[in-house]
Amino acid sequence: MAASSVPGWKTAVTKALEEYPKSVVIQLASIDATSPVPQVRSHIFREFLTPTSAPSLPLLVTTTDIRTPKISQVISNSHVQVAWWIEGTQEQFRISGLASVIPAAENALHKHFLHNVKHAPSGSALAAFSKEDFDWEGKRMALFKSMSAHMKASWCRPVPGTRLEGGPDEAKKWPERLEEPGDHADDETRKNWETALGNFALLVVDPTEVDFVELGVMPNRRTRFWRSSSGSWDSEAVVP
Amino acid sequence: MAASSVPGWKTAVTKALEEYPKSVVIQLASIDATSPVPQVRSHIFREFLTPTSAPSLPLLVTTTDIRTPKISQVISNSHVQVAWWIEGTQEQFRISGLASVIPAAENALHKHFLHNVKHAPSGSALAAFSKEDFDWEGKRMALFKSMSAHMKASWCRPVPGTRLEGGPDEAKKWPERLEEPGDHADDETRKNWETALGNFALLVVDPTEVDFVELGVMPNRRTRFWRSSSGSWDSEAVVP
Numbered sequence: 001m002a003a004s005s006v007p008g009w010k011t012a013v014t015k016a017l018e019e020y021p022k023s024v025v026i027q028l029a030s031i032d033a034t035s036p037v038p039q040v041r042s043h044i045f046r047e048f049l050t051p052t053s054a055p056s057l058p059l060l061v062t063t064t065d066i067r068t069p070k071i072s073q074v075i076s077n078s079h080v081q082v083a084w085w086i087e088g089t090q091e092q093f094r095i096s097g098l099a100s101v102i103p104a105a106e107n108a109l110h111k112h113f114l115h116n117v118k119h120a121p122s123g124s125a126l127a128a129f130s131k132e133d134f135d136w137e138g139k140r141m142a143l144f145k146s147m148s149a150h151m152k153a154s155w156c157r158p159v160p161g162t163r164l165e166g167g168p169d170e171a172k173k174w175p176e177r178l179e180e181p182g183d184h185a186d187d188e189t190r191k192n193w194e195t196a197l198g199n200f201a202l203l204v205v206d207p208t209e210v211d212f213v214e215l216g217v218m219p220n221r222r223t224r225f226w227r228s229s230s231g232s233w234d235s236e237a238v239v240p
Numbered sequence: 241m242a243a244s245s246v247p248g249w250k251t252a253v254t255k256a257l258e259e260y261p262k263s264v265v266i267q268l269a270s271i272d273a274t275s276p277v278p279q280v281r282s283h284i285f286r287e288f289l290t291p292t293s294a295p296s297l298p299l300l301v302t303t304t305d306i307r308t309p310k311i312s313q314v315i316s317n318s319h320v321q322v323a324w325w326i327e328g329t330q331e332q333f334r335i336s337g338l339a340s341v342i343p344a345a346e347n348a349l350h351k352h353f354l355h356n357v358k359h360a361p362s363g364s365a366l367a368a369f370s371k372e373d374f375d376w377e378g379k380r381m382a383l384f385k386s387m388s389a390h391m392k393a394s395w396c397r398p399v400p401g402t403r404l405e406g407g408p409d410e411a412k413k414w415p416e417r418l419e420e421p422g423d424h425a426d427d428e429t430r431k432n433w434e435t436a437l438g439n440f441a442l443l444v445v446d447p448t449e450v451d452f453v454e455l456g457v458m459p460n461r462r463t464r465f466w467r468s469s470s471g472s473w474d475s476e477a478v479v480p
Contacts, residue, residue: 220411
């Protein structure tokens with residue numbers, strides 16, 4: 001398949017999402033930073049982000065909190081796999097790839113992202129975006145602003161996964177909603193906005209292989225897709 | 241919590257399943273057998289299997305094909321994690337534990353299961369089952385028989401994930417359904433039954449830690465549970 005073509009797996013995801021737009025819960029697996037133990041959690045798929053010059057290279061975009069354990073996991077080992085089960089169509093996509101975290105430009109971890117961009121493998125989406133001088137901080141800001149007020153507030157809580165020092169009632173003190181501060185906003189809202197925006201990060205997956213299983217058709221079908229170093233995709237039919 | 245008590249996370253799973261009995265799709269993450277790469281795929285949760293003597297130690301039971309890559313993965317590294325998102329209640333369970341594969345008693349891989357049973361950690365479900373001399377082959381047979389005829393037929397296909405040598409049309413030659421052979425069954429049905437039953441395996445997860453997030457309540461709640469070497473569970477409230 002030519003490097004200019006949209007890969008078949010992406011066409012299939014897009015088609016399934018048109019029919020079932022709520023099927024955006026994906027499971028992202030990574031490996032623990034200190035021991036050979038797998039970790040997996042649900043994420044919300046936000047969008048595909050595709051370089052203008054390379055329609056064959058969609059990045060999978062999701063969002064996270066820069067203070068969660070998955071950050072050190074993907075910084076120490078960027079290999080991840082996403083499982084995406086779409087109940088309505090009975091289709092499963094398993095997307096293998098390299099993950100990058102895109103924190104606030106002023107965050108100390110931003111240098112890891114710059115390192116990933118600089119050393120992005122030939123034929124990857126990240127390498128193509130790098131050539132286009134893509135505005136990642138602008139993208140991060142735009143996605144943060146598109147979140148619900150309730151979601152925005154989740155990024156100014158204490159560190160996720162840490163003990164609730166004040167007991168279960170402590171959570172009632174946290175802001176439930178966070179709106180962008182206008183000209184007359186109070187100091188607390190401004191401070192919460194800065195905190196939340198500082199903790200908000202993109203997590204992008206640059207796909208290298210996709211296993212697509214179709215259980216909604218008889219006989220069942222399964223297709224393996226893999227990306228070459230030229231940035232094009234090959235595929236073959238395999239046993240489900 | 242006493243070793244005789246059902247752990248809080250299991251009570252929560254059971255309650256959610258009573259309300260949403262179809263929410264049995266879980267994602268099981270393991271680590272590739274030859275490289276530090278995570279793997280994750282959807283499985284169907286079949287049941288909790290609990291030792292008679294230890295209600296605090298439910299095993300999570302799912303089923304698989306003994307010829308799939310996850311088998312060598314969990315044999316070389318039994319650490320797995322399950323992500324279980326229950327859309328209806330907006331609850332996520334992340335279940336960390338040790339996986340065991342239970343193949344047909346005559347399969348060469350059965351010795352790995354016996355090894356796991358013999359070396360099961362103190363306080364684990366597998367150790368408790370071992371003391372009770374549990375009939376694993378009987379359980380495997382019973383679960384196989386409970387599968388739909390369509391599912392049963394899936395275990396007599398060629399090796400999952402291998403190339404479709406005959407092209408996409410090859411799949412049309414595979415049996416679509418497989419029923420238990422009666423007294424007058426033909427040789428092909430008998431042979432398919434033996435093949436499928438030989439490939440059918442249980443994959444059980446012996447939980448050691450559970451991260452339970454409740455996004456359906458305001459403020460959101462998150463609880464961490466962990467198993468002690470006595471087989472009892474402790475828990476604490478953490479930041480969602």
